[in-house]
Amino acid sequence: MSNLQQVALQYRSCASATSPRHWNNWSLTPRRTNSPTCSLLNSSSATRCVVVKANASCRTCVRSFPHHKFLAEFDYRAQTTISKREVNALLDFTFIEQRQNLMFIGPLGVGKTHLATGISIKAIEAGYKVRFVTTLELIEMLELAELSGEPKKKVQQLAKYDVLVIDELGYLPMSKQGMYNLFQLISALYEHRSLILTTNKDFTSWTEFFFDDNVAVLIVDRIIHHSRIFMLGGESYRLR
Ligand code: ADP
Ligand code: MG
Numbered sequence: 001m002s003n004l005q006q007v008a009l010q011y012r013s014c015a016s017a018t019s020p021r022h023w024n025n026w027s028l029t030p031r032r033t034n035s036p037t038c039s040l041l042n043s044s045s046a047t048r049c050v051v052v053k054a055n056a057s058c059r060t061c062v063r064s065f066p067h068h069k070f071l072a073e074f075d076y077r078a079q080t081t082i083s084k085r086e087v088n089a090l091l092d093f094t095f096i097e098q099r100q101n102l103m104f105i106g107p108l109g110v111g112k113t114h115l116a117t118g119i120s121i122k123a124i125e126a127g128y129k130v131r132f133v134t135t136l137e138l139i140e141m142l143e144l145a146e147l148s149g150e151p152k153k154k155v156q157q158l159a160k161y162d163v164l165v166i167d168e169l170g171y172l173p174m175s176k177q178g179m180y181n182l183f184q185l186i187s188a189l190y191e192h193r194s195l196i197l198t199t200n201k202d203f204t205s206w207t208e209f210f211f212d213d214n215v216a217v218l219i220v221d222r223i224i225h226h227s228r229i230f231m232l233g234g235e236s237y238r239l240r
Contacts, residue, residue, distance in 0.1 A: 061120075061124045061129055061130050061131060061132075061161070062121075062124060064130075064131050064132040064133065065117055065120070065121070065132045066132070066134075067113070067117060068117070068121065069113070069114040069117040069118050069121075070118050070121060071087060071115075071118035071119065071121075071122060072118075073114075073118075074087070074111065074114060074115065074118060075237075078111075078234075078237055078240070079110060079111045079232065079234060079237070080234065081106070081110075081230075081231065081232045081233045081234060082115070082230055082232060086230070087115065087118075087119070090102065090119055090228070091119070091122050091126075093123060093126055093128065095194060095228060096123060096128055096162050096163055096194045098226070099191050099192060099193060099194055099226065100194060100226045100227060100228055101194055101195040101196065101197065101223060101224075101226060101227040101228070102116070102119070102194070102195075102196045102197070102227070102228050102230070103196075103197045103198075103199065103223070103224065103227050103228070103229045103230065104116060104196075104197070104198045104199075104230050104232060105198075105199050105200075105201070105202060105229065105230065105231050105232065106200065106231060106232030106233055106234075107200055107232075107233070107236070108200060108236055108238075109235075109236025109237050109238040109239065110232045110233065110234050110235075110236060110237065111232060111237060112198035112199075112200075112232060113167055113168075113198055115230075116132075116165050116167065116196045116197075116198050117132070117165075119196065120132060120163065120165055120196065123162070123163060128162040128163060129160065129161045129162050129163070130161060130162065130163040130164075130165060131158065131161040131163070131164050131165065132165040132167065133164070133165065133166060133167065134166075134167045134168050135166055135167065135168050135169045135170075135171065135172070136168070136172065138166060138182070138185075139174060139175075139178040139181065139182065141154060142154060142155075142178070142181035142182065142184075142185060143177065143178060143181065146177065146181060151181065151184065155184060155185050155188045158185065158189070159188060159189060159192065159193055161193065162193060162194065163193065163194045163195070163196060164189065164193060164194075164195050164196075165195075165196040165197075165198075166195060166196070166197050166198075167197075167198050168198060168199070168200075169197055169198065169199040169201075169209075170199045170200055170201040170205075170206065170208070170209045171200060171209075172209065173208070173209045173211065174209055174210060174211070176211070176212075179210050179211070179212065179215055179219075180215075182219065183215060183218060183219055186219055186222050186223060187222060190222045190225075191226070195223065197223065202231075203220050203224065206219070206220055
């Protein structure tokens, strides 16, 4: 069994997102209470993107989302591998307060990005700062920062958000430098900030896009420790 498979197995027990007793205890640094809820987006509006009274930082968060997908629009009859109860349970945002990560794993079109976005929008409305990036954007961003000699500054910028959403991890293979930069970022955020990750690959195949089994182990280890993992399945919603 490879190192990666061992790490994956070790954390398989947390794959049940409804079993918090499996998670390790860790010390919590109380987080400064947020500004009052800002009403950002009006899901019932025709444009679906009405910024009502957002303060500047909330607006920045919202702009980073390519699509404004709302939880209210998520059809649980079409996606039965996760329940509305499980998703609603996340909306007390203890996962953010406890610096846990959320991982949505599953094939294309099953609603991973929709859920990640919907939960993030709720978090922004609750006053948290959330930044959305695709893996490709993130790798480019970190590479540019590396080239301009300021990789730490970029990591610090990203660490200002309570939650960083990394969408589509594993869709494309990564260069060695890209992988190294990602590892640096994930290490910096580990136990300080929350990640919401979407990926189409189970941990055991992460070597495919990280190439290197050892680095994959290090990254997976940091990501899935303190993670709530949701394995989604079923048919692509796009085919409906
Ligand atoms: P993934 O990230 O898993 O590839 P997406 O979240 O991008 O899939 O979903 C693809 C499209 O289908 C999006 O437009 C999304 O809003 C929609 N969609 C997926 N699942 C559902 C669902 N259960 N209810 C409503 N819309 C869904
Ligand atoms: Mg997606």
